[in-house]
Amino acid sequence: MDPLLGMGVLALMGAAATIAGATEDLESDVGSQSNPNSQVQLAPQMMHPHRIYNKAISGEPPSNALMCAIGGTIASVMMSAYGLSVVFAITFGAAIAAVIHGTYAASSFMGRVSSQKRFKQPLYLDIVRSHTPVIIGYAFLTTFFILVISYLMSSVLNHPFPLPLLAFIWGITVGAIGSSTGDVHYGAEREYQNVEFGSGINAANSGDIVRHGESGLRNGIDNAWFCSKFGGPVTGIAFGMTVFLSGWVTTVFNPGESITMGWLSVIAGLLIVAILIIGNRIIETWARSTYGPYQEEESEEVTA
Amino acid sequence: MSAGGSGGPATGGIDHNKIIIFGIIGALVGIYAAYFLVNAIGSAFSFIAGLGAICSIVWGASAVRRVSNYGLGTGVPSIGMLAIGTGMVASLFGMAVGSIAGPIISFVTACIIGLVIGILANRIIGMGIPIMEQSMTEIAGAGSLTIVALSTTMSGTFMIETILPNVIGTGYIAMIFIIGALSILHPFNANLGPDEHQDRTLSTGFEKGAIAVIIAGIVATTTAGAASIPTILVGAFIWYTAFSKFYEYIKRDAHKVVGTGVLPTEEELE
Secondary structure, three states: OOOOHHHHHHHHHHHHHHHHHHHHHHHHHOOOOOOOOOHHHHHHHHHHOOOOOOOOOOOOOHHHHHHHHHHHHHHHHHHHHHOOHHHHHHHHHHHHHHHHHHHHHHHHHHHHOOOOOOOOEEHHHHHHHHHHHHHHHHHHHHHHHHHHHHHHHHHHHHOOHHHHHHHHHHHHHHHHHHHHHHHHHHHHOOOOOOOOOOOOHHHHHHOOOOEOOOOOOOOOOHHHHOOOOOOHHHHHHHHHHHHHHHHHHHOOOOOOOOOOHHHHHHHHHHHHHHHHHHHHHHHHHHHHHOOOOOOOOOOOOOOO | OOOOOOOOOOOOOOHHHHHHHHHHHHHHHHHHHHHHHHHOOHHHHHHHHHHHHHHHHHHHHHHHHHHHHOOOOOHHHHHHHHHHHHHHHHHHHHHHHHHHHOOOOHHHHHHHHHHHHHHHHHHHHHOOOOOHHHHHHHHHHHHHHHHHHHHHHHHHOOOOHHHHHHHHOOOOOHHHHHHHHHEEEEEEHHHHOOOOOOHHHHHHHHHHHHHHHHOOOOOOOOOOOOOOHHHHHOOOHHHHHHHHHHHHHHHHHOOEEOOOOOOOHHOOOO
16 A cells, blocks of 8 residues: 555544544543542442442443444444445444443443442432433444544455454553543542642542532533543543554554564564653653652541 | 442342243253244244343343352453353354354353353462352353354354354454443443342343344344344343333332432431
C-alpha cells in the first residue's frame, strides 16, 4: 500500500481512537463503573445514602469488550447478509450494542441498590431514567468509533483478523486504558474533593464520598461533567496515542518490505517506549518537587 | 470490591441441585433437539438450542452465586471469565473430535479441567472455599454447554465442519466468548450485596441469557442451517418476561422505590 495512504488511515484511526477513549471514560463515569464503584457501593453502608448511578458490569475491559464485540458482530452480519453499506452497518451495530449495554447498566444499578436494603438506600427511578440514556449514548459513540478503527484495520490495512474479533480486542484495550487513566480523576479526585489533594483515600474515609453537588445533590451526570474537563480527554489522548503509535512503527517501517525494515520497526517501538518512560519519570519528579509530598498534620485526627 | 458476598453458604428457595439438573439436561436436550429437528424438519428449530443456552447460563449463574457468596467481590467477574475460558478450550476440543458426541465430550472435558482448577485453587493456592472444587467443575461445564449451545443456535449444528467457517472463521466466536462470560457472571455481580435474593439473581440470568439468544438469532441470518426470526422472537419474549419479573423483584426487595426525592435524613437511617 502507498505509505502516504497508510499514514492517512492511521491518522484517521488515531482520531477515532481519541474520541472512543474520551467517550469510554465518560460512559464509565456516569455510571461510576470499575474503580470508583466500590466507594459508591460502600457509601450507604457507612450511613451515606446517595443519588449516584452505580453500575457494576464486571469492570470496564469486559463490558467494553462485550459491547464492541456485539457491535462488530451485528455490523459484520449486516454487511455480509444484507449487503448494507459500511456506515449503516457500523451505526446499526453500535446502536444495538449500546442498547444492550443499557440493559446491563440498568440491571446492575437496580440490582445492587435492592441488595442494600438494610442500609436504607432508596432506588430513585429518575436516576435510572435520566442516566441510562446518557450511558447508552456514550456507549454508542465508543462502540461506533471502535468499529471504525476495527473496520479500517481489517479492510484497508488488511489485518488477518475478522471484524468482530478486532472489535473485541480493541474493546478490551479501550476499557483497560479508560480504567487505568481516566478513573483516577473521578475516583480519587471527584469522590474525595473534600480531602486535601494528594492525601489518597484513608481507610477511615472509605465510603465517605462527596454526595452534594455545586447545586443540590450530586449525581452521575454531574460527575461526567467534571470528568469531561480532564479525565475523559486525557483517556482519549492515551488511547489515541496507543492506537497511533503502535500502528505508526509498522507503517513507516513496513516489515512486509524487508527483514531490515522489520527490525527497524521493532527498534522504533522500543525507542518510543523508552521516550515515554523517561518523559513520565520527568513529569513525576517535577510534580513531586513542585507540589511536595503530602504531609498529614499530627494535630488533625481523622475520625470515622 | 468492598462489599462482597455474605461470607457463607448461599440460601434460596430453589435447591441448587435442581438447578444443576435443569442446566445439564436442559442444555443437552436443547442442543440435540435443535440438531436433529433442523436435520429432519427444517432450520426453524435452531432456536431450541438457544433455550438450552439459557438453561446452562442460569445454571452457571447459580453456581457463580453459590461460590461467590463466600465473600468474593471483584472475584465474581474473574470466575466468570475463567468459566468461559475453560469452556472455550473444552468445547472446541469436544466439537473437533466428538462429531455427534461433541457436546457431551465438550461438557465432560470442561468438567475435568474445572475440577483440576478447583483443586489447584483450594489445595495449592489455599483459597479455603469449601465448595470450590464442585463449583469450578460446574462453572466450567456450564461455560462449555453455553458455547456449544450458542454456536448451535447460530449455525443449526455442532459439527465442526460447519462451526469452523460460520462461527470461528468469521470471528463470532469472540462475541460468544464475551456474551457467554457476562451472562454467567453478571447476574450475581449485578445483584451483589447483603440482601441478594436467589430468585432475583436467577431472573437476571434468564434476562441476560435471552439477550445472548437474540444476538445469536441475528447471526443466524448468515448461516444456511439456522433460522433467525424464530430465535429472535423467542429470545425477545423471554427477555421481556424475565425483565418484568426482575423489576417485580426489585420493587419487592428494594428499601424504597421512589420516583425522585431527597436523601433520607439521619433519623430515617437510624
